[in-house]
Amino acid sequence: MVMRQQTRRFPLPEQCDPPQSPRETLPTMYDLPSEDPEEPGLPDEFHDYQPQLLRETFQPPAYQPDRFFVATDMNLYYTLDHPLWHKRPDWFAVLGVSRLYDNHDLRMSYVLWQELTPPYLAVELLSPSTEQEDLGKTQRTSDEPPTKWTVYEQILRIPYYAVFSRHTDNVRFFELTGCQYREIDPAEERLWLPEAALGLGVWSGMYEGMERKWLRFYDDRGVWIPTRTESERQRAEQERQRAEQERQRAEQAQQQAEQERQRAERERQRAEQAQQQAGQERQRAEQAQQRAEQLAAQLRALGIEPEP
Template identity: 30%
Template sequence: MLLNYNPNHCFPSAEDLPDSDDTPVDNELQDLIPHVLKDILALIWSERMDWFFGVDMGIYYNPKQPTDVIVPDGFLSIGVPRIIDSDLRLSYVLWDEQVIPTMVLEVVSQTRRAEYTNKKEDYAKMGVLYYVIYNPLRKRKPRLEVYQLNNKEYELLPGEPVWLSQINLGIGRETGIYQGIEREWLYWYDQQGKRYLTPEEKAVEAQQQALEAKQQALEAKERAKLLEERLRSLGIDPNEL
């Protein structure tokens, strides 16, 4: 979604604003889980340069109050340059970017930060299409909830993985290994519900394929050697065939 701001107004740029609210995350998962999604996107969208995934980065959304900032654990914007310059982004300033994030992710920790109340309302007012809340501490209620904005209000989307049609990806949970840690992570999925691999998993898969190819080559060489020996035992020179 594009925004329209008067270019004649002198709003502060990203260089003039803090890159976060300086509030540290209180759970390592708030950093790792968004990075899983970002790493996979960097792999499956490696040829695309029209997207940006921010992790623990401030979003400045109110030009009337330029210091107003909200800092989600992760967010995805589509239709913006992936890289703006060699210094990369310091923060995400809506009146500079002109594109509202398509998806925002919040990872709930023991210290609640109004993920189900105030932040949800703020993202709806901002116009964020998809709001994703992952609460790994939940035991009875769903840990993953995905909302879509409809008539300025969020509606819970059913199923899992949840298909995000405007992103052309699904999002869901699965147990896997990331940075050597085995637990439940969030992943992207294709339209058939197949999970996209992380770069680590892709590397392991490529290594396994290389080993299998090497083993197949050795087996083929051994079969050829046995065949040659069999032919010679029958008085047939394989070189004359």
């Protein structure tokens, strides 16, 4: 049984009396830009397909599909002191929130003072231009936005953080312990996420026509969560196997019916043979009686009375 942790809430600012709702006093998803025009384009297809694989395989069994949210390359607004400051995780997941904004709309961004629940897991895909930022190795002044590392660790306090390099196929996992991230080195390049009841690990295989190492999720048995294509392939294979089993059962039933027909034919033939034998025995008995009667008649003609 999965024990759920208490959901951490993003603090709201003090308000006047009577208080107004956050949607009346603070910028919402609709007020904040969903894209950063100054951000350079993503370097390769890997930044499209890797988050897609994470999205497909992130299926936490303790949560209904409408009670968690995952996003790729989405603006994440995190501070009321600077409402326009944001980060764009390559991929992140939030547990215990509605999949839809305000339960009815697709999100354009994720605004912490509106959502109240920070991400549970963030994943960054390292590249030469972003590695220093993603690992918190760049220096910032007090009037500049903090690094992703600082935001994830000190402001959002995201419990788990993973960075993965397509160039080295190296993954690094970090767990929030106390007030800072602690790097962990699990065996077989895997990280267990207890509240999600899923693990994140490095998988070697074919995805979207590319054979390489990928990050993807696995279940509590260590089995990789299937993608939609894999699930469809498995269902097709299961249907093929069921059809083959039905064909074999039909053939077996046909063979059994043929065997029963042959047994019935043999029984009929034995019954006919027994009937013929009985008829032959009756004829022999009749012939024997006739011969006895003829012999008795001949004896009587000679004046000899046959013994009874």
